[in-house]
Amino acid sequence: MIATPSMMLTGTTMDTAQIVALVCIVSGVFTFVEYNSVSPSLIEFRDAPPFNRVRYFGLAATILALTVIAKGATEPTTLTVLFNMIGGSLAEAMDFPYSPVRLVVLMLPAEADGALINSVRTAAALSYLVSLLSLAFFVLALRLNNWPNQRGGFNVWINLPTFDATAGGDVVERLERDGQLNLILGFLLPFLIPAFVKLASDMFNPIQLQDAHTLIWTMTAWAFIPASLIMRGIAMLRVGQMIALQRERAYLHAKDEDAIAV
Template sequence: MVTKIFSAAMRALLVWVLIVTPTLVLTGAAGDNSPLVVFIAVLAAFFTFVEYYSDYPSIVEFRFAAPFNRHRFVTIFAIVFLLSLVCKGIFEPTSLTLYVRHWGDLLGQSIDVPYSPVRLVVLMLNENASIELVETVRTAAGLSYSISLLSLVVFVLLVRVAKWPSKSGAFNVWVNLPLFDPTGGGDVLVRLKRDANINIIFGFLLPFLIPAVVKTATDLVGNLSMDDPHTLIWTMTAWAFLPASMIMRGIAMGRIAEMIEEKRRRAYAQSEAQHA
């Protein structure tokens, strides 16, 4: 019981730190919206605590298939922290912020080619946007997109080389996939493969679709103010992390389908051997 409470509390604390990181890094550099941020962070931390303290998860997937969620957390925290440093360097440049900005510039310029996701993000800006804002957005997009790609490569290695999640023990579909109903009709193997393909396809398309949707919405409703550091950080984080998270979910579901298929083949082979 004590171990469960401590584990849930630590995860809740990490989620709280994640949400307040931009505010902590940008203290004195941007508008004061810390009360709202702290309130949202407390709500997210409370939800995380309840979710991980409960024996049966309601939303969080792969809770008992480490290190899936840890890997995703490290990915989103790296994006948020590094983008916070980039924005901090605009107001209070230091050796660290300049170093991060330098690598972000290199990554943004190398990925900023015609029809690339980074180019579409830059084109999402208003025509009257300043050169400084365009360069900052390009840097943030290149940095966040590169981190998401690196995260995908690491996860693929984790699945193919480290044989995730076989080393975590027996995989319970009902507990680790609370949003997936194994009894929803049809062969569970076919449904897992279908959902895996849908997640991978949408995850690949989202970095291209999100800038187009935002651009269309801003033309109809109003301009998205990317001048605000917090807006820039969370917009670029969502743009880079959500597609990567969907692809990782698709790869994970495909891996579970492979495990079920392999287990079925062994069961069929054993049954045939017994009746031979």
């Protein structure tokens, strides 16, 4: 997934290829160690599919689609033309006042040419749509498969290594608070990031989106990070709800046993 833009796009420099290869090796080793170690580390919900699978395939689909469109600028084919037409249609539909796509276009400098504006608009619309579809698929899987308890158990320590259940306070309240915070950030970030870039462009050079690699990874991160935060918020709220339900069942069971003993 990480190497897709470098392998498909022409004009990739040797330095870029070496950096990408290094990142791929580090990412592969890290993922292998995380999923084969007994003790938890950083990756959350590793034993609660399809949380990480949905995020991975959504990220991979975004990178692949944007790479195909970028490849069409230098080597047009039937596939690249098709993706460009789909992206252009989505851009027209999603580019309305105060939409995230419109804000991304507005963060570009005033001297940006029409080709760059169209490329950014198309990439933003396509990446945002893929993130919304990934989010919808995860919610559907959560509803239909009794996630995350479809395998008969859920280990909070393994699946939430960054969440300290012994830090103090009620676990359910902390899960709900963290989940709600993730939902709020995930909803606001697509609007806040372009505004921040626009405000900060006066102090330093803005992101140069003319480069195809920069455009692909910037638009992917802009759409993927908020969607990932929303998924995490929904997952944490679900875990909190599951713990609260188990507490209620245990309380009713203990109450029934006390009544029988009396």
